[in-house]
Amino acid sequence: METLFKVIDDTANILRNKLNCTxxxxxxxxxxxxxEKAILQEEVDDVTKKRVEKEYERVDIEKLSKExxxxxxQLAVLKGMKEATQPNHEMTPDAVSIFVGYFxxxxxxxxxxxxxxxxxxxxxxxxxxxxNGNSKKVRAYGSDVDELLVKLSYVNANLQHHxxxxxxxxxxQPLFVDPVDVVTVDLPVGYYPNDEGASTYRLRAEEGHSYAHYLFIEQSFRYLKEGGYLIALVPNNIFSGDEAKKLHAFIKEEGFIQGLLQLPLTMFKKEQHAKSIFIVQKKGATATPPSQALLVDLPSFSNKEAMSDIMSQINEWFTAKQ
Incomplete structure (x- = not known):
């Protein structure tokens, strides 16, 4: 893994200078x-090509695991994001991604x-x-407004053969996707600038810009099958404030809350940026409310003993749910 990161990092720095890009x-x-096992950039001269090719020879990507x-x-992207000024260029923490995968x-x-x-x-x-944490056949879809992020997603998926x-x-806006079994999303938090686009949503604001994170929840329900699950990373304060009444009513009408797991505050630089994992099932013929929702304050992921206790509780919850 370290060798592959070094190869990506070194060749990215070479190409960055030659292509005059970020x-x-x-x-x-x-x-x-x-x-593609080829140098695709036509602007690159022969000397640079040989330098880059020599770097690529240091690693056989086919022999590496997907993880x-x-x-x-991920390490290379994180390095790039530290240089980037775009606020939307942030990545879901690794431990959280794996934990969501478990759910x-x-x-x-x-x-x-x-x-x-x-x-x-x-x-x-x-x-x-x-x-990577799943062995079943999966049809996966991803959407994002940022062209560079989508390209990174595409490359990331190709390298892992997904x-x-x-x-x-x-x-x-409308997506060309049939309803799915699971929607998972690290909610973009903030205001949605397209008031006309927001006008079709029940969770739109009565005045001014609407909350993008509210609209993403409603959009997720639109693309969920009956009985499907939304697993979202939501801000801890999502259910507070005057606008939250609308969100409460929407979720109560459309789904069954399965769980809310607050992530450790130590994961976030500022407490106001803290998030939780919110799990809700869309209503349908096969959907039933749990006898008790899973409400958990997660300990630090590095605290193995505390995490082991929590995982036992979660597994017991799943056993009772079945």
């Missing part, structure tokens, strides 16, 4: 080269295959982590 753009370019590839690619696996346990959508797919790290369909668009 480091993140160069990561996507070198990732495509690795997948090793994901983690190496997807448990909830889809009885299915032979299933479909999943991430409407704010970003670099694809959350979605590929979920797929079949996925990506859409580079405003995910709050």
């Amino acid at each position: 480091y993140l753009e160069a990561v996507s370019e070198t990732g495509e080269n690795l997948f 090793s590839i994901r983690k190496a690619f 997807v696996q448990k909830l889809m346990e009885k299915k032979d295959e299933f479909s999943i959508l991430d409407p704010a797919v970003g670099t694809g790290n959350l979605l590929t982590a979920i797929l 079949e996925m369909e990506f859409f580079n668009q405003d995910s709050l």
Whole structure:
């Protein structure tokens, strides 16, 4: 994994200087080269090509596990994001991605295959982590408004040999996706600037811009099958404030809350940015409310003993749910 990261990093720096682009753009370019086993950039001269090819020879990507590839690619993307000024260029923490993957696996346990959508797919790290923790056949879809992030997702999925369909668009507009079994999303928090686009949503604001994170929840329900699950990373304060009454009413009418797991505050630089894992099932013929919702304050992921206790409680909850 470390060798692959070093190869991606070194070649991205070489390409960045030759292509006069950002480091993140160069990561996507070198990732495509690795997948295609060729230097695809026509602007690159022969001397630079030989330098890059020599770097690629240091690693045999076909012999690496999908998780090793994901983690190496993730490290390069994280490095690039530190340089980037765009506020939407953030990645779901690794431990959280794997934890969400565990919930997807448990909830889809009885299915032979299933479909999943991430409407704010970003670099694809959350979605590929979920797929890497799952052995079943999965139809996966990702959508994001940011062109560079979608390209990074596409490269990330290709390197890990995951079949996925990506859409580079405003995910709050209609998607060309059939309803899925699971929607998983790290909610983009803030205001949605397209008031006309928001006008079709029940969770729109009466005045001014609407909350994007509210609209993403409603959009997720639109693309869920009956009985399907939404697993969302939500801000801890999502259910507070005057606007939250509407959200409460919407969720009560459309679904059954299965669980709310507050992530450790130590994961976040500021407490106001803290998030929780919110699990809700869309109503349908096969959907039933749990006898008791799973409400948990998660300990630090590095505290193995406390996490072991929590996992035992969660497994007991799943056993009782069945």
